[in-house]
Amino acid sequence: MPRLLTRLAAIFFAVGLFFTSQSLAAPQRAAAADPGYLMLHFTGEGSTGQQMYLSHSADGLHWNDLNDGAPILRSNIGTKGVRDPALVRSPAGDKYWIIATDLCWGCGSTVDGSINNGSRSIVVWESTDLVNWSQPWLLNVAGAIPDGRNAWAPEAIWNPATNDYVLYWATNVPLDGKTKHRIFYARTSDFRTITTPQTYIDRPGTQELIDTQIVEVPAGVGNYRYVRASGDGQITIEGSNSILGTWTNLGNLSGIGLTGAQVEGPMWMKFRDRNEWTLYLDQYASRGGYMPVTTANPSAVGTYQLPASGSFNLGVNKKRHGSILNLTAAEESRVLARWPSTPAKRLQSYNFQDRYVRHANYDVRIDQNVSTSPDSQFRIRPGLAGSGTVSFESVNFPGYFLRHANYDFQLVRNDGTAQFAADATFNQVAGLADATWSSFQSYNHPDRYIRHYAYQLRLDPTTTATARGDATFRVTN
Structure with a gap:
């Protein structure tokens, strides 16, 4: 989610990082039979850019826009625009949800209005096969938060400890008359009803936090089962062994030259063929789009590496804050059959x-x-x-x-x-x-x-x- 107006000043002094260059080389799969990856995202401002788009990758680094670069879903409710989507798969793989910010900048919503009097709801779609989606509905997540002004950048993760999903998002609850976004959470089993929202992440003082995403890490990698990356003036990395437990600050990515004044919208992906993760980050300040920062241990901040020049390509459409799903072979077959390359006529x-x-x-x-x-x-x-x-x-x-x-x-x-x-x-x-x-x-x-x-x-x-x-x-x- 693009930050507040004060952050826009960063655009004028952010350096153009050398690693924004992107190769047009063909995707290379580690194994031809391996299924690939699916990215759900939006593309930018305006009524067309703020809809749901899909991209596919064989190797997690080179992406092709599906549906010939056109949206695959369009919101006809709320503000009639959607941003910052998350793609949620049930543990059994028999149900999927898309959850997204109900916001359309440049098509009726103003920046100040969406911050201080925005939609308190998120937009939800449901599917049983990843290709046929229900009509969208609005889920009011922030209406019960005292003085809650909006609901941005929703995410969700299955919590085996409670046998349901932890749904979390950012809401502006002003502090001393000034904007302050914090992360709230609620539990849900169906994305239609939720428990009473609780504060999840609240940085000290006036520090805001809008984007955060959690990844589950397998046993034997680092000291934590869960790692989250948050945009809070830095890209802060935290670890925990319980989604709703205590989180430990592990550091940030300033050591490789990245701060929250340069990048936002953290988006995790685990490579299928090796013990390596990429944390995609949106270079919003330089308008460079997403780039992958890689690591073999998400909880070890010192191991993150910038990409080599020409090592990735994000396709034609600009990719804005979303999420990535590692596909099964059956899912990939359905997705590629549903949205083949079919020119508009x-x-x-x-x-x-x-x-x-x-x-x-x-x-x-x-x-x-x-x-x-x-x-x-x-x-x-x-x-x-x-x-x-x-x-x-x-x-x-x-x-x-x-x-x-x-x-x-x-x-x-x-x-x-x-x-x-x-x-x-x-x-x-x-x-x-x-x-x-x-x-x-x-x-x-x-x-x-x-x-x-x-x-x-x-x-x-x-x-x-x-x-x-x-x-x-x-x-x-």
């Missing part, structure tokens, strides 16, 4: 060639002057209901498809039902008015085609020359 009308199919307020029509609008961009996916068919997924509303209901078209979120799949599936055939173009025959009403009428998209028979022209489109970039 548009559908141009045959008989009104200055108009393209677009959605507006979930209604679908053909419009002019939409060549640069993401509302007119779709990914042509394999048909939801049958092989050899196609479905149209919105680029800027991922998970939403063109679907007919009562022969009218709307952009609708896929609910996973067979009826939805059938209504959103079409056979792509030679254009009814021009065989070099395309027409789209309904999967479950094969006597009807996608066509426009009075500029609105409909599903109609095509018994006239006008109707055949209306039902003919060019798939274009």
Whole structure:
């Protein structure tokens, strides 16, 4: 989470660190059969950047943006923006949650407003397979904190001692009239209800703390079962043998030239093929994006090393504060199949060639002057209901498809039902008015085609020359 306005001054004097350079070399896997890593993140300010993005890596150092760099989930609740997400997997691997800050800077929320009168809730999604996600809901985590002003950067970790999750986040509770973010926690088993919030980390005096993330360390590595990294003016490293027990300050990363005035958003990852961890840190002051700091013992501050120049690459999208999951083979297969490389396309009308199919307020029509609008961009996916068919997924509303209901078209979120799949599936055939173009025959009403009428998209028979022209489109970039 970007710091307060006073920290922005660091941008003007932060040095450009040599290790921000990034190689474009192809990813190298330690073993070809090993599954890789999944990073959940946001990309920046604005209503599009503050949504949910995924990136995949084979080796944990070279990352590729999934879904062609477009968001995979979009919040339609609260501030309608989400930042600082955490990806939580249940111990049994049968359920997943995304938890994120409910905040949209640059699209309605001001910096001061989000600090002193921001959302007290976080945004939550749930899944059973890592690719099909529920509708989001708001979980009020800070409303019961006296004078709590917001809820930022949520994280969660399974606690075997209590058989539930420790959910923790930052809330501003002013001290002597000045902003002071501290870390609070509550327990939860379902991310729908929580226990009464308690103070978790509170630095002395006016020192604030916003970002913290915990990693579990296996036996035999260092002296602590858990290590946490926190941005509190430094990147402070602490160790404990109990998530809710006493934590010992182990030092910070100033010895390798990193302070909280330079980096934030700590994000842990354990390499699968060796006893080595990386702590990804966001070089927010120099706007350099994330870089990996590596160690063979997270609790030994003196062992952390800066990356060699050219040793990592974060892909095209800028990666902002998120979390990394070590994938199983089954998870990786599902994720890569769900978000393959599928370029965005548009559908141009045959008989009104200055108009393209677009959605507006979930209604679908053909419009002019939409060549640069993401509302007119779709990914042509394999048909939801049958092989050899196609479905149209919105680029800027991922998970939403063109679907007919009562022969009218709307952009609708896929609910996973067979009826939805059938209504959103079409056979792509030679254009009814021009065989070099395309027409789209309904999967479950094969006597009807996608066509426009009075500029609105409909599903109609095509018994006239006008109707055949209306039902003919060019798939274009």
